[in-house]
Amino acid sequence: EVQLVESGGGLVQPGGSLRLSCAASGFIFNTQSMNWVRQAPGKGLEWVSFISSTDSVIYYANSVKGRFTISRDRAKNSLYLQMNSLRVDDTAIYYCAREGSGTYYNVIDYWGQGTLVTVSS
């Protein structure tokens, strides 16, 4: 069974930093592209970042470029999002989301339960 479990969220002051983690299991993590998607309270889904299966291709939304860094640790089957210079409008639930393979290539087919990041003074 595919499982994605996020952690690392919490309350942080504006200008601060947080590192989110996503522990993956139930599939071959090293062969899948991964994403972070966020959802502000009461709002819709907003894509944040993408990392390819080989880590050779990385993309960011313009709203986080230069402040957030996506990475993965293949030995730990974990995806990360380092968030620096946090702003109040970064407040959201952050979801780890897998892109599938084969029939599900370039399809976000599994989502984690999310971790809440609150940026406030």
Add this chain to the structure above:
Amino acid sequence: SYVLTQPPSVSVAPGQTAKITCGGNNIGSKSVHWCQQRPGQAPVLVVYDDSDRPSGIPERFSGSNSGNTATLTINRVEAGDEADYYCHVWDTTSDHPTWVFGGGTKLTVL
């Protein structure tokens, strides 16, 4: 940047058919995916590549895509279908590829 437009809300009585639209410039040339998000839960994929259903998703869910509009159709709506629905595409027309989500449609079962 590419924009997807969804109606904020759709209401339907149990047993009836719900249609949720997703508008975008020449969206028919893209692969459109739909996810369902029940209150307080993570999104779940319900339709991918315009009209395919993942395993475990009821046949009542279907999709279509042509021209400037993609549509998610839910037949014989049940109370458990009440949720927010988001269309999304992988857009390669901007300076770099991005996932683009519609604003979401809240489906209310009357």
